[in-house]
Amino acid sequence: MTLKATKTWFLRLLPVVLFFICYYCSQIYFDSYGSSGKSPKTTVSLCDINSSQRKWSSLHLNTSRHPELFLKLEDFFWREHLSNHSLPYGIKGSELLLLKVLAVVTSYSMPGNVESSLDCRTCVVIGNSFTVKNSSLGEIINKYNVVIRLNDAPVRGFEEDVGNKTTLRLFYPESASYNPGKHNDPDTLLVLVPFKQQDLLWLKEILYNEKRVRKGFWKPPPQIWLGRFSQIRVLDPYFLHLTASNLLKIPLNPRRQQKPVHPTTGILAVFVALNYCDVVHLAGFGYPENRNQQQPIHYYGQDTMKSMKNSFHDLNLEARVLKRLEEQGVILHLHS
Incomplete structure (x- = not known):
């Protein structure tokens, strides 16, 4: 082969050689990037069961994990968690209402794909805070x-920031959406958190198509609710009880002159996730400083801190508890 022919052959082969070199280098780069913990996929999949158990033990809640989240027809008499409390911390006085509700709600478990034998169950609780806006965490x-x-x-309309997958949606009548199918997956579980007896009464009237009672609510709940019966669950009040008494350490029976304080749905959801999951991450938690009364508090709508003025929640206490949980490594806040 002449020198000229050899040079021509080499120039033709050079692009192919460079292509394979670049491809190989890029694979090494992306593999090393993924193993560094910077990749979202890696962050979600990392799970050490032993570490998770140690973190749970570090909470010192004096209770073991309880993976069954929902009330079932066979134990609505509170057989597993004997309690003298009425709602929201127990079912004393609401047994008959629960019997009627749970007789129609035919399933009491998590979806099969979640309940299946996952080696590691990863959970994220999405708060409604303004902080998740423009986060691109979806x-x-x-x-x-x-x-x-x-x-x-x-x-x-907010998928880029909050995603569009929903496994559980915790709600109470005043916070129920008229048409749950609009913002939920078809198999999303609609989990009622019964804060008061009227909440169970509302659900019973929906399920049995009875005349609606409008009294006893701080905000009118939907009179027609399009939730699918097969997707409805009732959260065991045991979890709200432990959230208040063991996690927040607030009195369940305050003195008459004291204003009652109850956990928010958000901190309750965090406690539920800690019971059920091996990895618990949060997004969209946190309120503006109290002095800024005009600051929006949600990533949607126009509500401000002023609307929280007369609430039955201690937001500062909950913020301190969440900070402590993060410092202990029990939860992790996702950021943009």
Whole structure:
């Protein structure tokens, strides 16, 4: 072969050689990037069961994990968690209402794909805080095994920031959306958190198509609710009880002159996730400083801190508890 022919052959082969070199280098780069913990996929999938158990033990809640989240027809008499409390911390006085509700709600478990033998169950709780706006966390949020949302927080139109996957949506009548199908997956579980007896009465009237009672609510709940019966669950009040008494350490029976304080749905959802999941991450938690009364508090709507003025929640206490949980490594806040 002449020198000229050899040179021509080499020039033709050079682009192919360079292509394979670049491809090989890029694979090494991306593999090393993924193993560094910077990739969202890696962040979601990392799970050490032993570490998770140690973190749970570090909470010193004097209780073991309880993976069964919902009330069942066979134990609505509170057989597993004997309690002298009425709602929201027990079912004393509400047994008959629960019997009627649970007789229609035919399933009491998590979806099969979640309940199956996962070696590690990853969960993310999506709060409704303004802090999640423009976060671009939606794609990461959708990667978790369990996505828990709160109240009537919308998804459609906010997918880039909050994702569109929903496994559980915790709500109470005043925070129920008229048409749950609009912002939820078809198999999303609609989990009623009964704060008072009227909440169970509302659900019973919906299920049995009875005349609606409008009294006893701080805000009119939907009179027509399009939730699918097969997707309805009732959260065991045991979890709200432990959230208040063991996690927040607030009195369950305050003195008459004291204003009652109850956990928010958000901190309750965090405690539920800690019981059920091996990895618990949060997004969209936190309120503006109290002195800024005009600051929006949600990533949607126009509500401000002023609307929280007369609430039955201690937001500062909950913020301190969440900070402590993060410092202990029990939870992790996702950021943009």
